[in-house]
Amino acid sequence: MRIPCPFCGDRDASEFVYRGDAAPVRPQTDEGFFDYVYLRDNPAGPMREHWHHAQGCRNWLVVTRDTRDHTIHGVVLAREASR
């Protein structure tokens, strides 16, 4: 599998570290932390995920990957995605 890093270009997946679903947002108040920490959807289809280009530019990325066939539909820098 290859991931097109917006900073480094098309790179081998072994350079990246997987974190998981990019959807949960850290709550602003004390409510909702349980869901944020523990509850995850497991969709069959496109999913926005956090990947860290640990062996490259060290950017956190939001990768949209189809969980059924690993097709990558898009990659953006996480810092830009969360703005």
Place this chain on the structure above:
Amino acid sequence: MNRLATGGLVERDKPLRFSFDGRAMTGLTGDTLASALVANGVALVGRSFKYHRPRGLLTAGPEEPNGLVTLGQGAAAEPNTRATVVPLCEGLTATSQNRWPNLRLDVLAVNQLAAPLLGAGFYYKTFMWPSKAWEKLYEPAIRRAAGLGALSGQPDPDAYDRGHAFCDLLVIGGGPCGLAAALAGARAGLRVILADGDLRLGGGLLSERRRVDGLAGADWAEQAVAELAGLKAKVLTRTTVFGVYDGSEYGALEELTSGGARQRLWKIVARRCVLASGAIERPLVFTGNDRPGVMMAGAVQTYLNRFAAVAGRRVTVATSTDSGWSVALDLLAAGVEVAAVVEARAAAPSAAAQAARAAGVQVLTSAHVTKARGAQLSGVEVAQAGGAVQRVACDVLAMSGGWSPAIGLGANLGARPAWSDAIQGFLIQSPPPGLAAAGAAAGRFDLAEALRDGDQAGRAAIEGLGLRAPDTPAPSAEPQDSAVASPWRTPQKAAKAFIDFQHDVTVADVDLATREGFVSVEHLKRYTTLGMATDQGKTSQLNGHAALAAATGKAIAEVGTILSRPPWLPVAIGAFAGHHRGRHFRPERRTASHDWAAAQGARFVDAGQWKRAQWFARPGESDWLTTVNREVTATRAGVGVCDVSTLGKIEVFGPDAGALLDRLYINTFSTLAVGKVRYGVMLREDGFVLDDGSVTRFGEDHFYVTTTTLNAAKVMQHIDFARQVLWPELDVQACSATEQWATYAVAGPNARALIQRVSLDIDLANAAFPPQAAAKVRWLGAPGRLVRMSFSGELAYEISVPARLGEAFVRALFEAGQGLGVTPYGTEALGVMRIEKGHPAGAELNGRTTAHDLGLGKMMSTKKDFIGRVMAGRPGLTDPDRPRLVGLKALAPNDRLRAGSHLLTLGAEARTENDQGYVTSAAWSPMLGASIALALLRRGPERYGEHIRLHDPVRGPEVLAEACAPTFFDPAGERVRG
């Protein structure tokens, strides 16, 4: 000898000597091991997997199920090597497999008598009682009796290389179709890689007597390869693409011949791929179809035309396609006697049949072979439409049941092949992105059609990449007279009619499986093991599924076929491992003063990838405890130096650096004064401790963070996540500096005196540089960092210098400290001293402890948010009944406390529900003269003074200890302030 006097692509003036089962033989340059065996008249090459039936070569290509041999001997022996793909070389030694004492007389051939007991799933049924006997008796016996080659059992002495390649167009297969595709692509300027498992390119052109663009097939192929080389295309011979992976990645294995590595594993990223892997001929299924002498018609043709070798004197051809007839005509042209052509169809192709009859060949239509006679083929029985059976004497039967496109790779990513009535075979319906099958692999079997198709596939790739295809014409050949589609016969229901030659699966096995309900192709495969051997059913899959269709009364399109996973051909584990073996399994990280430490007698221990000095044994010290006790005592009495360069180091810069650290740590750093250091603890968002370390402020906008050795990368990632994902609005940068600094802890009452002797140009008096002070310093003109902090409980400093100066600095320290008794100490002494001081380390920061558990709860700020704050407040994590950090001291002076022991109250039975916690770290304290430990004990801090049992059912008897505060030495902390 079975070698013809003329013809073939072998060099008769370059003989090669080799041996098979110890018999010396001679072959020719250009031979494969298989063709050399054919030329030497060797009909028997192996014994079958289950019944130990004698077997000969079935094919001439990589799909070979029978001709498996062991090459070489000793540790370098290569078992299960297909003789059909091994280029013959001088001195090659090959040995047959799965026979004892030898190939001709194989004792276990008696298995054939027990064949009725050894049907599908026999080991599930026959060896059921008593159950204990399975492991001890039945399984070992079955494993000994069945099988293929054996591994040497020794470490693999061969080296394996790794290659990475990128291209616009990967062409899999160097036959006419693949060459046409590669030529089209290379002519348009694409970066082309052409990979083929064979030593020589041309595929079927080397086997058949066909012409392309007016040239003999082999000559055209040679010319095409030369043109490709001129166009800078990469032509990989002896390279088999074995897998298609996500993201247009292809795995390939290259066999290397000269020096160095045995094989090279390629990872090829290709924007487009043409699968020109050709087709595999299907055997006919009848009684005794596995007898030596029964071969694929295409193989007989290959041995004849490419290698000028014939497996016998008198050949019968049995076919249901036109391709069988071309074999018969080639044999006649070469002067080989053809006894008969057994044609399954009602009408034979007229021109071919006429030529055959004219040469005196018996032509039988609407006929099929029902039985092969003789242990080594002596003749066949042929049944014709009316039921008349006749015998035909022959020593070779060339059979052709039509062709199956070799589409396995195309189905690697999960696409199920679909049946095509037109070609009587399975085709890829939805190939992986970027891949297209062409030629015979797409069911276009005729040469002229395959050339055109390959050219078109190449052009489609060019256009798909947005380029223009050149105007050069496609290579051309005379089309064959008639269509190739084969009216294909379902297997006969007959005794000992083999479908899977390599795993000894017969029609009867498929029938039995069907009767027992295994009617899905995937169940059939697993129950009968059809298609599960090293050849993965390349010759057997379709016949098996046809037999299943016949047994269940379905159409083969309904039965379907199995999914094909990588690898397409066997790949040695060593090839995947490549260079990553032994010491190269993973990188080894050494600190700047590693060599110096080694010269001081250091013994090293692994800490992640790092090598850390564990202790420094001196001459005369026979056990490690003596050494460690000396290091601790010397440090606490004088001064010790420990290399702590492996700690993770992170520079944090920016106006919001303090704000970020406040959110990362449970305690506050934005208020830390410049020139100060503070201990900090980080939680995970779930409230458990992630890591601990120090944070030093060197400037308003500059903090310097240290982490534990093992968590360095994880914490770096965590910080990056916080600043990039959680709070991108903060103006802060972070960068790992672990490898930039060499850091030494200097600890002990003489630490100040020692540091004063190396010129750091700084006032170290208590008033000027108190505990928790930090400063940028210079050593020999280079930048350095000095921090006054202590892990040992002594007066201590941590000094960092640029890594390149690490060794020079440590030498300077020891030179300066000669009169002060300076002693190097390792991680063991470091561990003893931190246990004596009750500092948590890796064993306590185990991912299951909270700050509260470790007695650090009071550090948690209530004035700010930080990662883990909310979840750390959950009732389960603040329950006073949780195991919490305490000290334990052995009651009896000779008792040894052991890490991992479980804690029990006096009198309680040793059961899980009575568990009170466990020992995390233990050490012999030379200062206390006792065995001490840190432990997590339920309600620990409330139980100081209580006697606790340490239960260790694995390593030793119970010992008694007293719970105490986890600070054994200098509890008031006076020494640090010294």
